[in-house]
Amino acid sequence: MASRRGDPNAPVRTRGRPATSKKHAADSAAPAGTSPAPRVLDTLFEAWRAAGAEYAVEALRNRRHGDLPRWMAALETLPDVRPTEVSLGATVSAGGESLNDTTYEQLHRALRGLIPWRKGPFHLFGIDIDSEWRSDLKWARIVDHLDLDGSRVLDVGSGNGYYGWRMLEAGARSVTGIDPSQLATLQHAAVAHYMDRGAAGIANRNTVLPVRLEDFEAGEPYDVVFSMGVVYHRRDPMAHVQHLVRHTHARTTLVLESLVVDGAPLEPRERYARMRNIWLVPDIGTLCSWLEAVGFGFTQVADVSPTTPREQRSTDWMPFESLRDALDRADPALTIEGYPAPKRAVMIARRP
Numbered sequence: 076m077a078s079r080r081g082d083p084n085a086p087v088r089t090r091g092r093p094a095t096s097k098k099h100a101a102d103s104a105a106p107a108g109t110s111p112a113p114r115v116l117d118t119l120f121e122a123w124r125a126a127g128a129e130y131a132v133e134a135l136r137n138r139r140h141g142d143l144p145r146w147m148a149a150l151e152t153l154p155d156v157r158p159t160e161v162s163l164g165a166t167v168s169a170g171g172e173s174l175n176d177t178t179y180e181q182l183h184r185a186l187r188g189l190i191p192w193r194k195g196p197f198h199l200f201g202i203d204i205d206s207e208w209r210s211d212l213k214w215a216r217i218v219d220h221l222d223l224d225g226s227r228v229l230d231v232g233s234g235n236g237y238y239g240w241r242m243l244e245a246g247a248r249s250v251t252g253i254d255p256s257q258l259a260t261l262q263h264a265a266v267a268h269y270m271d272r273g274a275a276g277i278a279n280r281n282t283v284l285p286v287r288l289e290d291f292e293a294g295e296p297y298d299v300v301f302s303m304g305v306v307y308h309r310r311d312p313m314a315h316v317q318h319l320v321r322h323t324h325a326r327t328t329l330v331l332e333s334l335v336v337d338g339a340p341l342e343p344r345e346r347y348a349r350m351r352n353i354w355l356v357p358d359i360g361t362l363c364s365w366l367e368a369v370g371f372g373f374t375q376v377a378d379v380s381p382t383t384p385r386e387q388r389s390t391d392w393m394p395f396e397s398l399r400d401a402l403d404r405a406d407p408a409l410t411i412e413g414y415p416a417p418k419r420a421v422m423i424a425r426r427p
C-alpha cells in the first residue's frame with residue numbers, strides 16, 4: 076500500500092497552536108462492532124504529522140462541531156478495499172473492482188454519513204457522489220490559463236480537495252489545501268483513503284488541512300496560490316489578499332476567483348442569494364486594484380461566467396436548498412433579494 080508518510084510539501088505550522096495531546100481522536104470515535112483496517116483517522120493524522128501539521132490533529136479534535144462524532148464514525152467504517160483504477164479527471168474516481176453487496180452497502184452508508192457533499196463529482200467503487208457543485212465546470216474555465224507543471228500549490232478554501240486532485244492531473248507536484256470546514260477535511264480523507272491505496276504517491280501529494288488562512292504559516296512560499304470562492308466571505312477582503320501574498324515568491328501566480336458585479340461593488344444589506352456571510356461582492360476593477368495594491372500588477376481576467384443551476388444544484392448528496400431557491404422565480408437574472416444573480420470572475424495575477 077502506498078504510504079502517506081513523507082509528504083513532499085514543505086513543513087507547515089500555525090501560530091500559537093502547540094501540539095500537546097498524544098491521544099488520537101480515533102480512539103474514541105470508532106463505533107463499537109467495526110474493525111476497520113487501517114484506521115482511516117490514524118492514517119490521516121499520520122499524514123498531517125508528516126507534513127509538520129500536528130496542530131491540525133489538535134484543531135480537529137478540539138473544535139466541537141455537533142456532527143463531528145458522527146462524521147468521524149462514518150470515516151472509520153470505510154471498507155478496506157483497494158482500487159485497481161484511479162482517475163483524476165472531471166469525475167475524480169477510484170474503483171475498478173466490483174464490490175460484493177455488503178461491502179458496497181458499507182461504503183455507501185459511510186459516504187452518506189458525510190453528507191452534504193458540496194464539491195465534486197467523485198465516483199468510488201460504483202457510487203456516484205453527485206455533489207451540489209459541478210466543480211469540474213469551474214476547473215474547465217481555469218485550467219487552460221495556467222501552467223502547473225512541477226509546481227507547489229496552495230489552495231485556500233480548498234473545500235474537500237476536489238480541485239487538488241485536478242491540479243495534480245494538470246501537473247502540480249503537490250497541493251496543500253487549507254479549509255476550516257471539518258466536514259470538508261473528512262470528506263477529503265475519505266477520498267484520499269482510496270486514492271492512497273490505489274496509486275502510490277498520489278494521496279500524499281494532495282493534503283487538506285483544517286486551518287484558516289489567517290492561522291496558516293508555510294515553511295516556504297508556493298509557486299501557485301489559489302483563492303477561489305473565498306474573498307467575498309471575508310469581512311476584510313483586502314486583508315485576505317494580503318494574507319495570500321504572505322505565501323508567494325517573486326514568480327508566484329495568484330489565482331483569485333470571486334463573485335463579481337458590474338458597476339460599483341455590492342454590499343448586501345443582509346443576505347446575498349440567501350447567503351448571510353457575503354460581505355462585499357466586488358467589481359472586476361476592484362479585484363484588480365486589490366491585487367495591484369499587493370504588488371500583483373499583471374492581472375488577466377481569464378473568465379467571467381454566470382453561475383447557473385446546471386453548475387450548482389440540490390442533489391441526492393446535497394439535499395438542501397441550492398441556487399435555484401436563491402433566484403427570483405419570475406426573473407432569474409435577479410436573486411430573491413433583488414440583487415444581480417451570481418456571476419464569477421477568474422483573475423490570474425503575476426508580479427510585474
Ligand SMILES: C[S@@+](CC[C@H](N)C(=O)[O-])C[C@H]1O[C@@H](n2cnc3c(N)ncnc32)[C@H](O)[C@@H]1O
Binds near residue numbers: 231286288
Ligand atoms: C464557497 S466555498 C469555495 C470552495 C472552493 N474553493 C470552490 O471554489 O469551489 C468557500 C470555502 O472557503 C472556506 N473558508 C472560509 N473562510 C476561510 C478562511 N479564513 N481560510 C480558508 N478557507 C476559508 C470555507 O470553509 C469554504 O469551504
